[in-house]
Amino acid sequence: MEDLSLHILDIAENSINAGATNIEITIDEDSKQDVLKLEIADNGSGMDATSVEKALDPFYTTRTTRRVGLGLPFLDEAARAANGRLEIDSHLGVGTKVIATFQLSHIDRKPIGNMADTITTLIAGRPEVDITYRHGRDGHTVSLSTKEIRRQVDGVSLNSAETLSFIRQYLEQEEHSLEQHG
């Protein structure tokens, strides 16, 4: 994966496959503490302690179409390469929270990438899932909630090409202005 937005898309796809109806994606950049923290929390089926333990093993997967599961090991590797770590907090029947931390200024810390495309892709695939996105950077914040968008479009499905295009443009604009505060 080239950047963190692709890892986020991948982990959120796990949430969807685990039957989540609510996904909360948070990125927090704190230059004072020199920490970048990613959090993907869902209310999907969750995992028991044994599965959590195996989740970082590339040769463990619950799928049947292939015998390797690389999503979480990739993110773990990306975090460790940037002096960070990956944590999985999961409870069967409750949900899963994946937390990855990185040293913000580390030379090997992957760039955040295109979050507008990641959020738009997630909504296009599963317009009925509630997605809350928040990206904070030293006190400035970008946020988006599909619940709020659904209220605005009042009954129109979120996966119409026009609505998705609006969401992409809105996030591109907001992410761009967040960058200007850097």
Add this chain to the structure above:
Amino acid sequence: MSKITIDDLAKIREQTRRQTTLRQGAGRVKMTVHMGTCGIAAGARDIMTAVLKEVETRGLHDVIVTNSGCAGLCSQEPMLTVETVDEPAPVKYVLITQEKVKKIIDSHVLQGNVVKEFALAVGSERTR
């Protein structure tokens, strides 16, 4: 360009409502981008973006765009599956690029002609 806010969505609501109601019924064509770890690593998100942009700019209101997971053919990613109401089986396209997306929409989605050279296989094994 002036700054857009979430409230601006209300403006596109009415124009979209009519077209979207049509879409929520059975669409004529369904395009599925495979979004497993393998697909994402191979560029599936850019393919999704390209498909959405084509569908939007061409005003294809009877096309449903969605995504799915890994189909077990990781070396052939990015993959795109096209299903139309008047065809017996879905067509899986492999090693997709943005150029291929345009051609698949021109030929398969709009005219019903499968782009055989991009498809995984044509037909299946026959037994006697």
